[in-house]
Amino acid sequence: MSLLEVASLDAGYGELQILSDVDLHVDEAEYVTIVGPNGAGKSTMMKSVFGLTTYMGGRIEYGGTEISGYDPEQIIREGMGYVPQNDNVFAPLSVEENLEMGAYIRDSRPQEAFDRVYDRFPILRERSEQRAGDLSGGEQQMLAMGRALVLDPDLLLLDEPSAGLAPDLVDEMFDRIDRITESGTAVLMVEQNAKEALRRCDRGYVLVNGENRYMDSGDALLNDEQVRQDFLGG
Numbered sequence: 258m259s260l261l262e263v264a265s266l267d268a269g270y271g272e273l274q275i276l277s278d279v280d281l282h283v284d285e286a287e288y289v290t291i292v293g294p295n296g297a298g299k300s301t302m303m304k305s306v307f308g309l310t311t312y313m314g315g316r317i318e319y320g321g322t323e324i325s326g327y328d329p330e331q332i333i334r335e336g337m338g339y340v341p342q343n344d345n346v347f348a349p350l351s352v353e354e355n356l357e358m359g360a361y362i363r364d365s366r367p368q369e370a371f372d373r374v375y376d377r378f379p380i381l382r383e384r385s386e387q388r389a390g391d392l393s394g395g396e397q398q399m400l401a402m403g404r405a406l407v408l409d410p411d412l413l414l415l416d417e418p419s420a421g422l423a424p425d426l427v428d429e430m431f432d433r434i435d436r437i438t439e440s441g442t443a444v445l446m447v448e449q450n451a452k453e454a455l456r457r458c459d460r461g462y463v464l465v466n467g468e469n470r471y472m473d474s475g476d477a478l479l480n481d482e483q484v485r486q487d488f489l490g491g
């Protein structure tokens with residue numbers, strides 16, 4: 258059974274519909290990428306799964322529970338994490354305070370959960386008292402992921418995790434995401450760096466104009482002549 262099942266989803270902002278009849282699924286521990294041109298609706302898709310857009314129709318199920326129309330807090334409680342593309346840390350707060358924000362729906366301060374995040378990203382332990390806004394771009398991205406991982410979600414939504422990173426840090430970020438998926442957390446990721454994302458993922462979708470145009474294994478999409486020509490720069 259799929260962990261996340263999206264069927265015939267229509268969604269947008271207020272009256273403005275962006276997504277039309279989108280189907281998408283993510284299995285347990287699966288690594289799925291959404292690629293597509295600018296403005297295709299990729300971020301809108303991620304936000305819609307996480308309850309941040311106007312739900313207009315269709316069905317979203319997560320872990321067998323229908324979550325269509327849920328708000329983000331309810332969705333977090335169902336065991337999903339989300340890392341937005343921009344402004345994804347609380348700059349004036351310390352690293353550890355940012356992790357605490359990730360745990361706010363729990364009653365206790367889960368030190369063991371912070372330790373798990375620190376073991377995954379040791380640089381965050383070193384910087385735990387430092388202001389998040391003073392971290393490098395790559396460190397902020399790790400902190401944003403760490404905050405979403407504090408509650409040990411079954412599915413992590415990542416919106417352009419490599420955006421704004423220096424080229425030598427991009428591979429490192431992809432390696433970290435590989436390790437997250439290897440530890441059994443499913444990942445649904447949007448990436449501009451489409452070739453590298455498709456190379457690494459299990460399965461991919463090509464979203465165009467708010468509709469899913471292609472779905473196949475990452476390798477099959479990379480080798481599809483039409484997809485290469487139209488969306489991957491030949």
Ligand SMILES: Nc1ncnc2c1ncn2[C@@H]1O[C@H](COP(=O)(O)OP(=O)(O)OP(=O)(O)O)[C@@H](O)[C@H]1O
Nearest residue numbers: 270273275293294295296297298299300301302449
């Ligand atoms: N908050 C919003 N209110 C109204 N329209 C929005 C909002 N956010 C995005 N849009 C519109 O939705 C459409 C899809 O945008 P979206 O950011 O989902 O695309 P994308 O595929 O992620 O693009 P990119 O690759 O450039 O980030 C665009 O036309 C955009 O202008």
